[in-house]
Amino acid sequence: MTFRYGIDRLDLDTVNGIADGSIKAELCQEALDKINTSRSNVDVMAASDKAVYGINTGFGPLCDTQISPEETNLLQKNLLITHAVGVGEPIAKPISKLMLITKVHALSQGFSGIRLETVERMLKFIELDLIPVVPEQGSVGASGDLAPLSHLFLPLLGEGEFWQGDKIVPAAEALKEHGLEPMELHAKEGLALINGTQFILSHAITALTKMRYLLDLADVAGAMSIEGMQGSQSPFREELHQIRAFAGNLEVAKRMRRLFKDSQNMADHEECDRVQDPYSLRCIPQVHGASRNAYNHLKELAEIEMNSVTDNPIVISSEEAISGGSFHGQPLAMVLDYASIAAAELGNISDRRCYLLLEGLHGLPRLLTTSGGLNSGMMIPQYTTAALVTENKSLCFPPSADSVPTSMGQEDHVSMGSISGRKLNQILGNLEKIFAIELMYAAQAIEFRRPNTCSDLIEENFALIRSKVAKLEEDRLLKPDIDHMVALVKSQAFTVN
Template sequence: MGAENDLHRSLFPRPVPDQEVVLSGGALIIEEVVRVARGHVAVRLDDAAVERIGRSRAIVDDLVARREVAYGITTGFGEFAHVSIDVDKVEDLQRNLIMSHSVGLGDPLPHDVVRAMMLIRAESLALGVSGVRLATVRLLLEMLARDVVPVVPEKGSLGASGDLAPLAHMVLPMIGLGEAFHDGKRMSGAEAMAAAGLKPITLGAKEGLALINGTCLMSAYGALLVHDAERLMANAIVSGAMSLEALEGTDQAFIPEVSLVRPHPGQTRAAEALYALTQESGIMQGHRDCPKVQDAYTLRCMPQVYGAVLDAIAYVRRVVAIEIRSATDNPLVLSGRGGVSCGNFHGEPLALALDFLTMALSEVANMTERRIDRLVNPHVSGMTAFLVEAGGLNSGYMVAQYTAAALVAENKVLAHPASVDSIPTSANQEDHVSMGATAAVKAARVLDNVWKTVAIEYMCAAQGIDFKRPRRAGPGVEAAHAVIRAHVPRLERDRVLAPDVGTIEALMHDDAVVQAVRSAGFGLDVRLDTGAVPTPTIPDHPTPDPVKHRKVGGGTH
């Protein structure tokens, strides 16, 4: 449970104010996913989505009534796609699908990841191309409203066909099986549904497949990770500016003219923030005429490195923004075509993006740890060794740098891309998979490590600022320093340091440091413009015309 709690703390730091989210199908945004995942926000379908779901379901009912051969509706799955299923067995087929695919292992996913997954699945179904019943979608939303959170093991998804095993575990309580959390207690799925006043359903034709065939786990992680990565970067820029001040670096590398001749959006934004934070600095003013020609890369190149990370996050944000409003089912139920086998379940767009995010975030920790070393190293800092008086008797922040180095080393292992691997499954029918769920879990763990590394930098840099007194840093840095010192006192002699790091990390998660800086007049807007996000074009479903349906003889999940 320890690993689960650490991951929960990393991804889901604080509640979000209530605000209703309306699912219209094709319009969900990342911020709405975050609100529902982290708060008790009302979610409902709009009238257009209700109508589309009904029309799509009518097509499935007609396929079954006419005994058409349609993948996953009247056939088996994967390698069994050629096996026809009797009409009177279609409900058994869907129930068996959910049970047989519930093979996830490991610790339960954090509640907020599961809630985000449930919402994204409902949004995909609201597009009206999956053929489920309206009551099924509404049950999913009622589970969100009444705090029924299925127990979903972390391991088991290949990221194609979507996130099959995790989503199957999500569905189990809907049919009275599996386990779920309700009011903070873990219990059987049937007990959780009963406690919430909900009745399990019998899945109809196509419904089991429609509920589990999609990229919802990867998308859920993606939405939460992007949101938190942006918040992390605001802190990383502030902690970097604090280290710059403590190490008596210069702001000249951040002047606007530098970015004008290399106009990457992220670099420009990071340089603007760093330059603003260090203006009116008494510390910098005191060493303007020092003989030092230029700073080390970890100080001078923050705009270039952190800017590249901001650009990477913007790319990932766009990919995730498209995915969370898309139909990732198979087969799709399309007007005039019946069930159409396709590959929208394949998680490659998310797998590549999440691997990219992991590598980008790892670079933040790489640079942060090197500045921590400079802060505690008297040979380059010009300050007392390990930032403590009476060195020898006291070790100060010596081992804080060790911990940062350990976190960075772990990140280097986790940053190996998951998406470069693929293992064929289902008797080689599903012969290429994305491994996107592995990429998502790794990204979450790296993000958690980076939060901690930045917290260590804040701790050491704040001590460095103390050594510069009576000179004062720029107002932005001083605002951040004041928040830290209000909760973590200056280190005068050795004490247990882990609680100090934890306190600063909690302040970061609560946005306390960044909000103090913003209240001092500094914007810290790290989110880059990603342009207009494409909206799915939703096919118009006419009244089913059996003549127009074509048979679907094969496919995968």
């Protein structure tokens, strides 16, 4: 499969395939024609006496200051130099790469006035794995992700830095090593490069990729905890969910039924007299399902954004460039905040299941140890899940609900979506650790149900846990066990389907 920039439609799997090299991507003739036509339109406007924002005028509050044709190139260089004011640690190299890929796709649709040579240089960076270094802080998520995108494209000028493996090197040094000369930007190009939502979008893509797996793992962890508790299967029956048919609920209930299929352990207590389980067991379809609904909403909007043109102005013809607000990050910012709540709630209910497993009910020993007193057993890791849950709750404040005016009031409402994207990924990182501890607890609980066996999928995951973490017989240092579990979750080693 070859993806055609500017022509074909990106989705989550395709953009990740381009990023990891499993899908080839190129500019086809149709995209070349669109880029060149748009560039010709900009050249006409740049030579005109008519003021066109960003082509022959200043930026932001300086939009009423016209620039002479002789100075338009310097204007574009100055734009990148002055807007590269990001601070903080660099974002992960794969996120910077996603920014490049999604920006190439947006520019190749023929509404931005970029030169073909500039797009080809960006593709050369991707081909050579020359990925620019981008600081994590400094974008307010409107007028585009100005500071991050400025840092992303400084290397076109021979400024800024590249990743070289795990090291950071000056862009000028890396360009020279590969026989590449710094470029001079022409009219409109600097603005086309830094106006856009690719920082927000690339954080959304990263979060969606991780969250998709963690949603499935949440069901596996919940099912293993229910096996350990010998809970009821009845809350997952199809007829119950057909009469309240939220898509997420239906999917989770169906997955839970599969996770319990042919479980000897579940069949062993079908006739028990427990009327109802606590909510963290019984309401898994409703809670996990609601989080799936939020994921689906974010995925839908992110895939629209992947295929959108988000710079400003939009070049329609040699006589018309429309100034609008396509760079505003609010469409993604709000749904990223919604997804943050959804991810945090997966951790919240997981922590509650951890607590239940320690209570010493339904045939399990207190703290999951038969020698409590001298031994604390599994008592303390739940403190860690509690701390992580509260940290996630504190990260759920919605940045999209805030706005601080910038640019002398010209940009008087901003999305703060860059913060929304970063916070969602922080929450998901904490969620991985919470699930790691629940899975460790659930495996310990299942030990007390032997010789009963669970479904094939749960037994496979139980064996994976035991390949790294032994059954707890007497107190030992649990930090290495937790680290092993976190590594398994982060590497997506668990079978979830």
